[in-house]
Amino acid sequence: MTVYLSIILFLPTIFGALALFAPRRLALWTLVAGTVLTLAYSIVMLARFKTGVGMQFITDDNWISELGIRYSLGVDGLNLFLIVLTSLLWVPATVAAALRDWDRPRLFAFFMGIAQTAVLGAFMSQDLALFVVFFDLMLVPFYFLVGMWGGEDRVYATTKLVIYTLVGSLLMLAAAVALGVMSTPAGGHISFSFATLAQHPLSGGSQYWLFILFAFAFLVKAPAFPLHGWMPDAYRQAPLPVILVFSAVVSKVGVYGFLRIVLPLLPQASVHFQELMLAIAVVSILYGSVLAFSQDEARLVLGYSSIAQLGFILLGIFSLDPKGGQGAVLQMVNHGLVVAPLFLIIGYLAIRAQGRESLDWMGGMAFRAPVLATVFLIVALATLAMPGSANFVGELYILFGTFQSKIVYGLVASVGVVLAAVYMIRFYQRAMHNPVGAHVESRDLALGPELGVIAPLVLVILALGVYPNFLLHRINAFAPTTKNIPQVALKR
Amino acid sequence: MIFTDIVFFIAAIGALAGAVGVVVLKNPFYSVLSLVTHLFFLAVLFLLLNSQFLAAAQLIVYAGAVMVLYVFVVAYIGGAEEPLGDSLPAIRPLGVLFAVCLLAELCIGVIGSGLKALDSHGAHVSNTFGAPSQIGSLLLNQFLIPFEAASYLLLIAAVGALVLARKRRGFEELTGEGGTA
């Protein structure tokens, strides 16, 4: 029983609220302070984390006893790094935001703070209802962030984003309540805690329709083909820091849900729908990759590439194999780590291409910008999971897991690896290489505001590339929960 | 018994006729009058069901007071003939159609009921049944609250009428067809 996680959880909101009363110019910096503090706390948590002892830093209190909703948080190998990732990536995002001026900066900071709390909460919560609360809450700040500070069609984009994703979340709300109520033994008090739910498995039939509802919610969030309708608009319209965190962190909540909720609580259904989910994953991979290299908008390249990447994660999850599962977790972290700098880079490129983010306006930017080129190159190679990067290890595990259980899907998916190379290199070349674009004025990263923001991320990427076991070793702690999925499923 | 039957049929036909008159007569003034006749025959029916007090109340309160009010209002605003044609032509046939359904369903409900009592002439009752004394005692005991509430309701309604019909300035400058000002 410790308040530790609660501190990490609510620091951002507190600072966001403080920002409301800070002077205009300092509003966002206030939040930056908050995020840095959060990061510090979560690093300490990472240091204190003991591998192999399961759930840690547990907080477990009554919240709404009448509904059986408990305020219970905890960390294990599954969500450890996702929490750290969240608190890590919010720092560059807020700093990048603080470096340019917005109208109504206080509100911006406020919503960014709430958003971080919501995401952290979703990752931390060990109670299904609490998870749902945070999962839905997430959308509120993003609705405002995209809608108030986005591009031309921001309102359309944000409405679409929220409705599309909330359709999923609401279905999940129903599913969650149903899961809680139905798995309550007669006369017993209703409970949504994952541990309890896992003890009272449901009958096959009800597992199936619950699975469908959950899966829908999570697939929309990811997004996976064909439920990504909201993605292009949102990616085009959202302000850069916002879409950065959205793509890097928020998109992971969905797939995280599969590992935390669907597999343990609906094992039978997971096995039953395995092929379907694998098919969706594979289609997402191929479709996302192919579209990624037919795009000219830098953001959309990343958008569709994310579809492909999350397809891989999904693949790993539904290989229902420990290797696949751990690869998936690893890949969540990796993808977050590479997408964030890529969005920063898009920002930098846009500055050098007269604010335009279309690849047609870029080209030849490597000249006189060796540092930018190098950074971009490293991130790009990591994104396409070149061996030697942590992403490669992630994909290796995912593919091994998939080969192990359903080799055919694995083989098709490995085509996606090749396609990834195509669209990332194309992206890199069209921006940095080839004759200089007409309106490009090429200059290197400014030391403080640009390099200072992105360099730490790149260093982390490199470090993890050298020693990915740092992640795997700790992720391993949760292996038991996935390892026994197939057996559990068959047993029931 | 024959006698009561004959009376029933006469009263029933009268009540129906009055009701139909209310609906079909074009001039509101005549409608009011036919309602009065309707109420009168209804009172007769009440008598047949030996509830004398209500029959009386019916005649005095309704046919007396309320209808007079009607007549005044009609006189005040002039019984304008109803404009011909209909702004939603569909309504008349549709309305009648569904009204018939309604009638059918009600009758089924009544006739299809398994209650024996329905086919009787009613329970055997003392001749004090329906007399003012019995009504009174009921009103003052079991139905005290509804009774009080009803009287209170009258007060409220009076206030309401006052609010609506009070003499006001300002109507003059309002043009008849204008929107709200």
Next chain:
Amino acid sequence: MNTLNVIAAVKAPVIDYKGISPLFAIAGGAVIVLLAALFRGRFVQRALVPFLTVAALGAAIGLTIWNWHTGDSRPIVEGALAIDPLALGLSLLFYITGLATVAFAWRSVALRESGSGEFYALMLGSIAGMTMLASAENLVTLFVGIELLSIPLYVLCASEVKRETSLESGLKYLVIGSVGSATLLYGLAFIYGATGHTGFGQIASALGNSVSITDPLLLTGIALAVAGLAFKASVAPFHAWTPDVYEGAPTPVTAFMAVATKTAAFAIILRLFDEALVSAQLQWAPALAALAVITILVGNVGAIAQSSLKRMLAWSGVAQAGYMLAGVVVGTQLGLQATAFYLAVYLFMNMAAFGVVIARERVSEHGDGLKALEGLGSASPLLAWPMTIAMLSLAGFPVTAGFIGKFYLISATVGGDWAWLGVIIVVGSMISLVYYLRVIAVMWMSPFKIELPGLPRRREVHPVAGWSPEADPRAQPEVILVTLLMAAATIFFGIVPSPLFHLAHDVGTSISALVGS
């Protein structure tokens, strides 16, 4: 012993004055207000009368709490009324709504038109009717209560007699309402005929014994009664009056109707069906379920593309009624609790929303049009935030009471083996996002084009400000205050819902006939 004989001798009913004291407070309050209003003069009209009204309501609240007790219902006055948590709890909601309405109406045109004394007296009368309704224990009381509730409202709707739409709404409400009550009356008559009793208790015991549950007469009666009550609760397809009346009525009255009337209607629905007709649940539950589905869908699709906020709220109110009806259908204590809980939540979020509408329509040239909120976020956050919170809560976002309410309802439906109804609720909320979010967008994300498909409006909205010159955004603290309070409550109960839960739980206990949660 001796005294007993005396009481037996005098055939006067035993009246539990403590029990009906709240009712007295309200009814008496109305009379006092009327009398006070006889003295013309600014002070009386602007200060004394409202104060008296508030005092009456406050007294009623106090007395209600004094009466508070959990457990089974306690019939009083020969079983005409029942004093139990269901009655007490819900009447608290009426009183709170009344208090808010006093503030809303204080500067309104309707008040000036009808005279504050009359206005408040009518409002109190209606509240008295609601209180009766909430604790009605027999059919006669039920009917009187409903009429006492409705007739003052007919007047209040039409009270802006110089405004054509006000009259229109008044007449529509009156006619349709009377049809409704006639239907209800007929239904009650049939129920009485089938059972031979008017008391709920006796009816309940008669069902299945003296009359079979599937007797056509009884069922026809139930059908008629359902129709009549559904009308009051504005359940589709008996909802058609709602948007028109809400839009035409003076906004404070609309707010009052939207919340109080609906609450009262659900109070009596819960009583009639869960107490008197509970043993016929197998027969009526599917019908109500069907109505709930229709209501949820119709209400939500109707609300889309409304340019008048009042209208939009009216439609959304229809939808919300559908959600709550689902709670009734379940017919368990849990369902009862969930419905009661949602009613309370519904009060807070709607009052917050209406408060903003009132504050805006008095100053904006767009009246209650959606455009009246444009750019509110930066212009006056004090109004924008409550509206935002209200909309989020209505849409069922977490950390607002609305979320908890929906959660509660869904768990009730699932618990009662009506899981698919829960899914329907969810589907409804999906559709509702479209219009709730648009309001927020208009306030915070303007300037941008509000695209409003659908019928062209015949009447372009005129500024109401002309009617109440002293009304300007800074000069209506009472409205803003109430709005803020309601919004705060919405958030508070979204995070700490336990108080409401206790209330709801007591309410649930009051009808022991139901299967436990």
Next chain:
Amino acid sequence: MSATAWAWLVLAFPLAGTLVIGLGWRVLPGRVPGWLASSMILAAFACAIAATVKMQDRAPAARHASSTLFDYAHSAGLNIGLSIYVDPLSLFMALVVSGVSFLIHVYSVSYMTSDKGFTRYFAYLNFFVFSMLLLVLAGNIIILIVGWAFVGAASYLLISFWYRRETATAAGIKAFVMNVIGDVALVIAAFLLWKNAGHHVSYTGIFAGSKTHFSHDQGTLIAACLLLTVGAFAKSAQLPLHTWLPDAMEGPTPVSALIHAATMVTAGVYLIARFHPLYEQAPTAANITAGVAAATLFFAATCALAVTDLKRIIAYSTMSQIGYMMVGVSTGGYDGGLFHLMTHAFFKALLFMGAGSVIGAMAGIQDIDRMGGFRKSMRFTYITFVVGALTLAGMMPFAGWFSKDEILGFDVHRGGFDLILAIVGFAGALLTAFYSFRMVFRVFHGDSVPEAQSLERGELFHGEHVNPMTGEHEDTGVGFPGAEHHIAERELPMKFAMGTLAVLSVVGGVVAIPGVTDWLRNFLDPTFADSKFVNAAPSTGADWTGLIVGAGIALAGITTAFVCYIRRPGTTAEIIKRLPFLHRLFVNRWYFDELYDALFVRPTATFGRFGRYVVESAFVQGTLVGGATRIVGAGTALARTAQSGYLRGYAVLMLIGFGGLALYFLLQAT
């Protein structure tokens, strides 16, 4: 210090070079980065020698050691260490790689002097060497894959080094993607081996496991081997994954020498040699590999006959030579294959350097039709180039003569299917001899072109800067390549590098003269001790007959070339006129690029466009999003039309509602 410690150092130096140069790009002046890089490689070479010495101290059976730095990835039953494996084979490769790399570094120092990307160039080059060494020293297949991909990346970076050229970037992405295909194949192979050979990724583990878990020529094993082959072919530009290599010539010439001739492209050979136990256990796979390699060597030779771009000719010859090596190692002639790998590294690097020198003299022009008569003006280049050509042609007594004919001799000796391979090999040898001297004669003989004349006058020709492929002009002011050109005659470093390699090409054969020296075989034996072909070598006599035949063939080829280009010029034109279609076929490289374009590139692009304009807009947005919207919209319209505003309309609505209700309830009734 143990052998492994030295081996770690071998890796450490180039990596250090990369980092120092990469981070110090601002401060390092002039040629310093170049010399720094070269010294790093020299150090690595030294360490490699030291490691070798250490290794030689051990008993032959014990000449292998592995060392793990830390757990690279260890969970869920998969245990991958960051480990190296040192044995004669890896040491041999390390020596060749670091040695040749050093010379090429030195050469580059002057060749790239005026290039604006001088520092970047050497950072890349060092990184490449590091990756290549990692590849050869890797202790398990995953680390091997890492190195494998790193060299691919380095190759990509250096191919599109002059990134202003769209031709260069296009070539770069082509090479990269093809390499990734290879990587994927290796990953799948790794999985098959891990799964079926007892959950090992380390070589030793895999080989031990394969003995027990696989039966002879088992399907899974064949699949695994073929996947390995795919990886190897992708890297070594064998059919059908070869198309990237000619385009790779877009890179600076030293890069072509280092990566696309001497080292990286031969990694495939190393791979197969490394996994020889598996191939020997799955002869089918081995034969397929050998067959395709043989086809490649002939196909490439034919292309080399027709192409007119100097560097591309050499590139095709590289493919063809690697074909020989592949044939060698996959048929069990490991010594021969690796021997040829070494000698090829020498003479092919040499040829490229010579070509670079010539291109320098031609101010960037690479078309041999434009060249001629450099014999007099570029003595040094001429001599060294001829040496290289002779070695390539397999002329007695140069190194290539021994190495190539050892392979062929081995195959003849084994007979059967391998005999066919050998015959193809001999045919290829004829072509090789011909095209190598085609180069010599057309570049250095004949009448001098203007560039040559100006050189004779003593000044280096400075032409307009054009892209050798498209011929469009380039502004050297804003980018690369640099303004000036450099030729061996004037640059000591270039001279040194070429001279050394020339000498090596001449004397390289000494390590394995049949019947005389057996050094190479003895050195490598510990690695291939377990091979069943270890004693399958032909007799000395047979070897010599093979050598004689080879020499004859080479002579024939050279003479033909002499006749065609010197004695009777225009003969080739005659031939072209006779067999136009054949010429067209060769010039267009047998239309492979067009085929792939039609098969993969365009379909994918079309699918992309289809997805973007049809699926996205019509299905995802239109049907899914739009459909839902339309349904709700219809509902709204309905609800609002019902809301007619007419009081009596509402009454009817109520009545309808009641009708429905009552109907339901009556149905409930009995």
Next chain:
Amino acid sequence: MNITWYLVLSAFLFTIGAVGVLTRRNPLVILLCLELMLNAGNLALIAFSRMWGNGDGQIFALVVMVVAACEVVVGLGIIVGIFRRRIPEDVDALSELRG
């Protein structure tokens, strides 16, 4: 005469009233039709009261009369208001609120 007869009669009256509400456009007449419907209810109540021989129904009917009176009063008030506002006494003219 059986109670059933009375009930059927009241059903007829009720329906006639409903038809009137649906077909007439003059608010006055509509009010009258509402009266018809309420009276139909009254008749039913009294018939039942007779049938069971208890007085509840009669009280109910009495209350209904009061209610009816109140509705009439308020209704007439509104109609007067409409008249003063110079709007024709035609319910179809009052259809501005719609959609």
